[in-house]
Amino acid sequence: MIILILIKSMLTGAAIAAPIGPMGLLCMRSSLLGGWKKGMAAGLGIATADACYAAIAAFGVSAISSTMMMYSYVIKIGGGLLIILLGLSGFRRKPALQDPNPPEPSRKLLTFASSFLLTLTNPMTLISFAALAAGLGTPSITSSWEGAAAFSAGIWLGSALWWSVLTTTVNLFRKRLLAPAAIRTVDLASALILTGMGVWSVLSALFNT
Helix, strand or coil: CHHHHHHHHHHHHHHCCCCCCCHHHHHHHHHHCCHHHHHHHHHHHHHHHHHHHHHHHCCCCCCHHHHHHHHHHHHHHHHHHHHHHHHHHHCCCCCCCCCCCCCHHHHHHHHHHHHHHHCCCCCCCHHHHHHHHHHHCCCHHHHCCHHHHHHHHHHHHHHHHHHHHHHHHHHHHHHCCCCCHHHHHHHHHHHHHHHHHHHHHHHHHHHHC
């Protein structure tokens, strides 16, 4: 049963991570401008945040989940503002025209932390994982700590696997096909999209409260 939960949750984690949203763009930009290691740092931060939400849902930590949902609009506004700042930074930055040097450990840690915190600013993800934990056809997810742990670990593994595939693909594409001018164009386009997504996040939080 535990193996079944792990496999199902891995597939679920990959499926949830796959749609390209603000965090997907952030991971792609990190890979494009900073190389594979920086892209993976961003991806693992996202996967870890997903696993945290999955754990809260699976273990039934109601105090945390109810508090986050109560202040979800504030968290969403904060996340939207951070995404706007990240987007605007792309208009000011001139990416390196050569292959980047390996990022320092402190820079990779900062990338991991920023993507982790940004992913946590979407409390609606908690509802998704709560529904998934109840609907995967394995009641032991929420009734035993082993099932809850397997669910959370599977979400992390599936999400991390997806981000590793995306990061590797972007890095290969960057090295073999993209000229420096094209990299700058992609960076500006992603910066514009990120800024728009951040504005939408803030406005939707303000007008839905």
